[in-house]
Amino acid sequence: MITEAKATSVIPISDQITMRGRRNGRNGDSNKLAEEDRPAHGWFRFVLSYPPHLVRHYLEEFGMKPRCRVLDPFCGTGTTIVECRKNGIGSVGIEANRMAFFATQVKVDWSPNPSRLVEHAEAIANSARERLDKDGITDAPGVSRGPRRDLLTLSDERKDLLLADSISPLPLHKTLVLLDEIERQRSPFYDHERLALARALVFQISNLHFGPEVGVEKPKADAAVLAPWLAGIREMAVDLAQLSRRPSASVDLHYADARDMAHLLHARSIDAVITSPPYPNEKDYTRTTRLESVLLGFMHNKMDLKSLKYRLVRSNTRNVYKGDGDDVFVADNVEIQRIATEIERRRIEMGKTSGFERMYARVTRLYFGGMARHLAALREVLRPGAYLAYVVGDQASYLRVMIRTGKLLADIAKSLGYELVKIDLFRTRLATATREQLREEVIVLRWPGVKSVRIATTNGRKINGKRKSLRHNH
Ligand SMILES: C[S@@+](CC[C@H](N)C(=O)[O-])C[C@H]1O[C@@H](n2cnc3c(N)ncnc32)[C@H](O)[C@@H]1O
16 A cells, blocks of 8 residues: 555656566566466457556555455456456446457456356357368368368458458458357357457467567468367366356446546546556557457448547557547647657658658647546546556657657646656666667556546637636646
């Protein structure tokens, strides 16, 4: 538990590592999934999600007890939510990407009977195998005698959404047959069966690789589909047997936009926030989850993709739109304006003229403006005295201009009335372009509470329908 004296003092950025979970002091180990954490966390997870031990560290430090409610407003594939559930602590998750939201939902549903789940999945696999056999196709890669023509495939509209060659025709055919069988034999295990397929798709069936950005490797002609899927189901069943013995805890999940969230939750109902929002680093989370989003039917066409991108904090130049206006919320932030101006100056100096390069300065302003909007909206739902941990990284992706994300977010938070408790260093990594050490940090804040929260920008723009001030009023 953070003591009151410590909480009110500002601890300067230091190189002290406070994570108990770090092993051997090696950076690479600090966000790996430890063997003992695999149950539920391992069912599906973003590559480079923060590790469960980091969540445990802050649950303990913030003194979270079973009756408390912890919010992750950018919950992704649910590391915070799963860890709270495992520790019997109530949680609330918000996520705007349907696929990641689905993964979190399934990862906290420990109700399926493990042996029935396996029996059901085996029956599905048998039906799928029979259908494949009829066409001379075997699950084991490279031994099919069957047709290379008339394979099941996706509509052109859906295919256009995929990264080129992210899945080869034969594995795609097998996957579509399996999906069809899961659909036909729909049961209470439906969601778990589909999540297990999403995981097998990304890591075994597809041609995707993560380094850590998603890319496509040399397409493989064939891949097993039923075998890795069943292996994943069996792993889930072993986990379920263990997880069902844990105490229950409330979980409340919202498929929504964290910049516009006050209406989702009761005032003063949240005791702590543990989260990792996007950073302004050109990472496109919709690409990371594209294949499984399309195959599981969460995205059918370009409009679906656009409306997903529209709900996300602007963190890359591929999700910036004409009417975007979050930049007004940092219009009077001198440091953010300086950085954006510097990026634009460098762009002109370096003669970079592509549409994306022209967008670097704008996305930087939109990103911090979006996070300001989120932090402003959040205040209404926090209990006075609530602690918050935001895991963010420095970036130098825009023409090598250094963006100290953590420091800037901490400054925005302070201008909104939050107290900065400390900034913990989570890990560092070397930026290949600049050879500089980039910090990944945990910004620890405290919401002191106020009698009435008024939120408005200096130029009078409305947030959440009310005229509000981004300045904090006591
Ligand atoms: C760094 S990831 C979080 C990873 C997460 N800690 C986990 O365990 O998987 C950031 C997440 O924020 C989500 N996101 C981006 N903008 C959002 C918004 N406006 N509202 C809610 N979620 C958003 C992204 O879809 C992504 O899943």
